[in-house]
Amino acid sequence: MSREVEDLNRRLLRARDAIDRSYAEPLDVRAIATVAHLSPAHFSRCFRTVFGETPHRYLQRRRIERSMFLLRETGRSVTDVCSDVGFNSLGTFSRTFRAIVGETPSGYRRAHLPVVVPHCVQMANTRPRAAAAAATRSSSFGEAAVGVASLA
Numbered sequence: 109m110s111r112e113v114e115d116l117n118r119r120l121l122r123a124r125d126a127i128d129r130s131y132a133e134p135l136d137v138r139a140i141a142t143v144a145h146l147s148p149a150h151f152s153r154c155f156r157t158v159f160g161e162t163p164h165r166y167l168q169r170r171r172i173e174r175s176m177f178l179l180r181e182t183g184r185s186v187t188d189v190c191s192d193v194g195f196n197s198l199g200t201f202s203r204t205f206r207a208i209v210g211e212t213p214s215g216y217r218r219a220h221l222p223v224v225v226p227h228c229v230q231m232a233n234t235r236p237r238a239a240a241a242a243a244t245r246s247s248s249f250g251e252a253a254v255g256v257a258s259l260a
Contacts, residue, residue, distance in 0.1 A: 119144040120158050123151070127163065131170045132194040137163055171195065172208045179217045186213045 123144040127135065140163055141151035155163045171193040178189045187198055190213075195201035205213045 116154060117158060119146065120151075120155055123155070123163070124159065124166070127167050128170060131167060131174065132192060134194070135167060168204050169208060172205055175201070175205065175213065176209065176216065179213055180220045180222070186217070189213070 123140050126143045127140060137148045137152055141148040144151050144154075146154065152163060155166070159166060161169070175189050175193045178184060178192060179186070182189075184192070186202075190198050190201040193201075195204070202212055205216070209216055211219070
């Protein structure tokens with residue numbers, strides 16, 4: 109690989125890292141191109157060639173990825189999540205979310221609600237079990253243990 113290509117790739121990675129760090133802030137191609145020390149048009153062409161999508165689409169995808177986490181893990185409203193990830197319009201956020209994820213933000217939240225498991229069940233299911241002790245128990249009881257084990 110030539111030195112010029114390595115330098116360009118390094119500058120594009122620096123610009124992509126800037127997008128990742130500042131995804132919730134208002135960003136435009138001109139500001140990101142400045143990080144890479146390229147003109148906006150040349151930056152957009154090179155970014156798409158190297159990363160397979162335009163800088164704007166990459167920024168949208170990063171914002172939607174973050175919003176998916178917030179919708180799953182927090183109780184914040186869809187409107188709050190929309191503004192937290194840098195969208196100014198709820199309609200644009202919903203349309204972009206649906207285009208990338210395949211469902212609305214509210215539908216995504218309903219489909220990915222955390223499952224609440226009682227603490228006693230969680231403790232019983234995460235308790236360490238010795239494989240050797242379980243094998244010894246089942247072999248000492250013969251086939252009856254197999255029948256009982258399959259009921260559990």
